[in-house]
Amino acid sequence: MGPRVVFSLGLAGALALGCEASSSNNNLQDQTGGSGGTAGAAGMGGMGGDGGAVGGAGGDAGTSGSAGMGGGGPPPECTTSVDCAASPKGPVCNPTTNTCVACLPGGADDVCPQGQYCTNFNTCEVGCTDAIDCPAPLICNPQENKCVGCVIDTDCPQGSVCGGGTCYPGCSGVQPCMPGMSCCGGNCYDLATDVNNCGSCNNPCPTLPNATPACVDGLCTMGTCATAFADCDKNVMNGCEWNVLQDGACKCVPGTTQACYQGAPGTEAVGPCKAGVQTCNETGTGWGTCVGQVLPKAEVCSNNIDEDCNGTVDDAADYDGDGWTMCGGDCCDSVLQGCTSPKLINPGAFEVVGNGIDDDCDPTTLDTMPPAACSTAAKFTGVTAADVHKAMELCETTTANPPQAQKKWGVISADFVLASGFPPNATELANMQNKQAAIMVDYGTGGIVPKKNLTMAGLSSGYMRDKNDPGWPGSYSTSNGSYADPPSAYLNAHGGNLPSSASCNGACPAGDGANDSINVKLSIRVPTNAQSFSYQFKFISSEYWIYSCSSFNDFYLALLQSSAMGIPADKNISFDSLNNPVSVNNGFFDVCTPKGCYTCPGGYTELTGTGMEDGNSGGGTKWLTTEAPVVPGETMQIEFMIFDVSDTALDSVTLLDNFQWGLASASVNTHE
Numbered sequence: 001m002g003p004r005v006v007f008s009l010g011l012a013g014a015l016a017l018g019c020e021a022s023s024s025n026n027n028l029q030d031q032t033g034g035s036g037g038t039a040g041a042a043g044m045g046g047m048g049g050d051g052g053a054v055g056g057a058g059g060d061a062g063t064s065g066s067a068g069m070g071g072g073g074p075p076p077e078c079t080t081s082v083d084c085a086a087s088p089k090g091p092v093c094n095p096t097t098n099t100c101v102a103c104l105p106g107g108a109d110d111v112c113p114q115g116q117y118c119t120n121f122n123t124c125e126v127g128c129t130d131a132i133d134c135p136a137p138l139i140c141n142p143q144e145n146k147c148v149g150c151v152i153d154t155d156c157p158q159g160s161v162c163g164g165g166t167c168y169p170g171c172s173g174v175q176p177c178m179p180g181m182s183c184c185g186g187n188c189y190d191l192a193t194d195v196n197n198c199g200s201c202n203n204p205c206p207t208l209p210n211a212t213p214a215c216v217d218g219l220c221t222m223g224t225c226a227t228a229f230a231d232c233d234k235n236v237m238n239g240c241e242w243n244v245l246q247d248g249a250c251k252c253v254p255g256t257t258q259a260c261y262q263g264a265p266g267t268e269a270v271g272p273c274k275a276g277v278q279t280c281n282e283t284g285t286g287w288g289t290c291v292g293q294v295l296p297k298a299e300v301c302s303n304n305i306d307e308d309c310n311g312t313v314d315d316a317a318d319y320d321g322d323g324w325t326m327c328g329g330d331c332c333d334s335v336l337q338g339c340t341s342p343k344l345i346n347p348g349a350f351e352v353v354g355n356g357i358d359d360d361c362d363p364t365t366l367d368t369m370p371p372a373a374c375s376t377a378a379k380f381t382g383v384t385a386a387d388v389h390k391a392m393e394l395c396e397t398t399t400a401n402p403p404q405a406q407k408k409w410g411v412i413s414a415d416f417v418l419a420s421g422f423p424p425n426a427t428e429l430a431n432m433q434n435k436q437a438a439i440m441v442d443y444g445t446g447g448i449v450p451k452k453n454l455t456m457a458g459l460s461s462g463y464m465r466d467k468n469d470p471g472w473p474g475s476y477s478t479s480n481g482s483y484a485d486p487p488s489a490y491l492n493a494h495g496g497n498l499p500s501s502a503s504c505n506g507a508c509p510a511g512d513g514a515n516d517s518i519n520v521k522l523s524i525r526v527p528t529n530a531q532s533f534s535y536q537f538k539f540i541s542s543e544y545w546i547y548s549c550s551s552f553n554d555f556y557l558a559l560l561q562s563s564a565m566g567i568p569a570d571k572n573i574s575f576d577s578l579n580n581p582v583s584v585n586n587g588f589f590d591v592c593t594p595k596g597c598y599t600c601p602g603g604y605t606e607l608t609g610t611g612m613e614d615g616n617s618g619g620g621t622k623w624l625t626t627e628a629p630v631v632p633g634e635t636m637q638i639e640f641m642i643f644d645v646s647d648t649a650l651d652s653v654t655l656l657d658n659f660q661w662g663l664a665s666a667s668v669n670t671h672e
Contacts, residue, residue, distance in 0.1 A: 078098055087100035089101060092109045101122035112124035127147075128140035128145055141165065146165070151165070153174055154174060155167070159178035169187070182197075182201065199219060199220075205220035205221075208222050208238075210240035211229070228243060228244055229244065232251075232284030234284065250284045250285065251287060253284060254281065254282045254284045258277070259275045260277065260278040260290035261293055263296050266310075267295075271311070273309035274294045277291055277292055278290045296308045297334075298326050298334060299325070300314075301326065314327070318330070320343040322344075323404060324361075329346070329405050330347070339357065345357060345359055346528055347361050347362065348408055348633060350396075352367075353369060373393070374390045375395075375454065377439070377454070383432075385520050388640075389659070391440075391450075391456055394659045397411045409524075414522050415521045416433070416521075420488070420517075421487060421521070432518050435463050435480065436464055438457075444610035446606040451536045452658040456656060458655050459641075459654050459656070460654075461651050461652050463651065476618065479516065482516050485514055493568075493571075498512060498555070501581065501586065502585070505548065510551065512645065512646060513643075514643035515648045516651075517641060517643035518643075523637050524637075526631065526632060526634050528633045530661040530662060530663070531666075534626060534658075535658060535660070537623070537640075537655060537657075538620060538622070539588075540619070540652065540654075541651075544598075545584075545595035545617070549585055551646050552647055554644050554652035555583055558573050559638065559641070560628055562628070562629070563631045564634075566629055574626045576670065582654075584619070588622065588624055589619060589621055592618070592620070602621075607619075626668075626670045627666040
């Protein structure tokens with residue numbers, strides 16, 4: 001506080017008044033502050049008295065003077081913020097308390113750093129007063145001085161609202177949904193796709209059998225099918241009605257159509273052939289019939305129309321691949337003509353009696369009965385190889401290279417040759433034609449007769465006669481003086497020698513040579529429907545029983561050349577169960593008088609009148625059947641031969657009959 005001096009414009013007055021004031025107040029200074037002096041006229045107010053325990057009030061202002069200062073208390077800390085510039089309490093002056101503080105809430109004196117706000121206690125704390133205090137994208141909530149995601153709904157993007165300072169999906173009266181969405185009960189939905197709000201709020205799509213509901217463009221429809229089910233009929237009302245695990249996949253869309261053609265590839269739109277149209281059924285599970293298609297059919301010869309749709313008129317294609325066409329004589333070239341196996345029906349086939357099919361496409365061959373016999377009478381001289389095969393019921397003949405239309409099955413060539421395959425000389429041929437071969441209606445009087453039709457063929461290593469035949473030599477031991485080698489292919493398969501054999505006597509030695517041989521060699525075109533053939537034969541030998549199991553045992557062989565599988569390496573197709581060639585030692589030798597180990601279950605009666613029965617020295621087999629496979633349409637060769645081994649004495653004969661073709665394949669075998 002300053003010195004108590006009062007200046008007065010009138011010195012005498014001031015002094016008088018001042019003294020009076022001072023005098024009048026001095027007595028109170030010990031108890032209270034002195035009263036201010038009364039201002040002199042036009043002078044300054046008197047100075048207040050000295051402070052006591054409580055300062056006295058300043059004197060009233062004199063006329064035209066200032067009031068005197070009051071007395072007592074410490075001075076204020078600040079009156080403006082300038083006074084706080086260096087204050088450790090803060091840079092701001094609080095006008096209420098005249099103290100320095102860190103800040104004042106609101107206004108320019110809120111000088112807290114960024115990221116802080118001024119509290120009601122004039123201190124800075126972490127928080128905010130405006131957006132600059134918050135890191136993006138947060139904003140300031142001034143009521144709570146906190147950085148938050150939002151304060152009101154409009155602080156949030158469209159399609160979300162504010163709650164607890166955070167934006168979450170939703171909508172309100174002031175906050176719309178994002179474009180394309182609609183507000184339903186505070187949530188945004190796409191009314192074009194939402195199955196619970198389809199087209200409008202609270203409009204759920206119904207549940208369908210085996211399917212999920214779907215909303216498309218605001219309309220309820222069916223969504224995906226449940227596993228293992230499908231919507232084949234495209235009827236939304238029944239859902240996914242088709243069990244694909246049980247019934248298979250859908251085939252098509254009901255009512256749709258597609259082009260269809262069931263002809264062979266490459267024939268559509270060729271000639272008269274064209275596609276048709278088929279329609280998917282109402283359940284979507286299959287296509288209907290093909291309506292309007294024109295399919296290939298058998299070519300009609302000489303009408304200038306390409307019925308088979310192969311691009312050429314009147315060419316009659318070989319549809320079944322059997323080598324014949326309709327215009328070339330094939331009466332059934334396709335299943336479209338009503339036959340189930342067209343490849344087996346053509347002019348090259350043999351007629352199968354009783355099957356109701358014209359197998360050989362020849363109306364003159366009957367299907368109801370076998371063809372007439374082509375050998376009907378006995379013949380003992382001038383016998384040819386052709387006579388032999390005809391007596392065996394091989395009646396058809398053909399040529400090696402005929403035109404296709406004439407390429408039928410049959411015997412191409414028939415020759416007498418030696419066992420070696422070489423042609424006989426004139427004498428040997430004469431013996432074959434007049435002695436060693438015969439066409440017979442019986443053999444002896446014991447019941448040996450043909451197995452089919454009227455005749456059978458006989459081949460002998462000596463003289464092919466029985467006791468009742470013209471030219472019977474009186475015994476069964478004729479030497480014709482012919483010497484040759486056995487077939488080379490047969491020898492090569494057995495190490496260059498005739499094979500030994502096994503009989504009830506044990507292992508039997510093999511001789512050598514092929515003496516007094518006769519060999520009927522046939523070249524035959526196999527029918528196109530034949531896969532096998534069979535023939536029957538009977539072997540009889542006068543070597544029984546004295547020369548059984550010796551090196552003098554005669555051989556009968558049937559050698560086949562064919563492309564079929566299973567033909568033995570030595571080509572011989574007639575043998576017993578032990579693979580022995582046919583001789584007196586083979587396992588089928590049972591027509592005889594028992595001698596030694598031979599039990600002869602067939603008895604001896606059949607040999608009556610043959611000459612073989614004389615002295616009970618002959619024996620033979622029953623009628624045996626040999627089967628073998630062939631390739632349809634091939635040219636095969638077969639040789640039927642008999643010959644003496646090691647000598648030219650004691651004849652053996654073979655009777656041949658009943659050659660037949662078979663539709664089924666067969667393995668090489670010989671059986672009774």
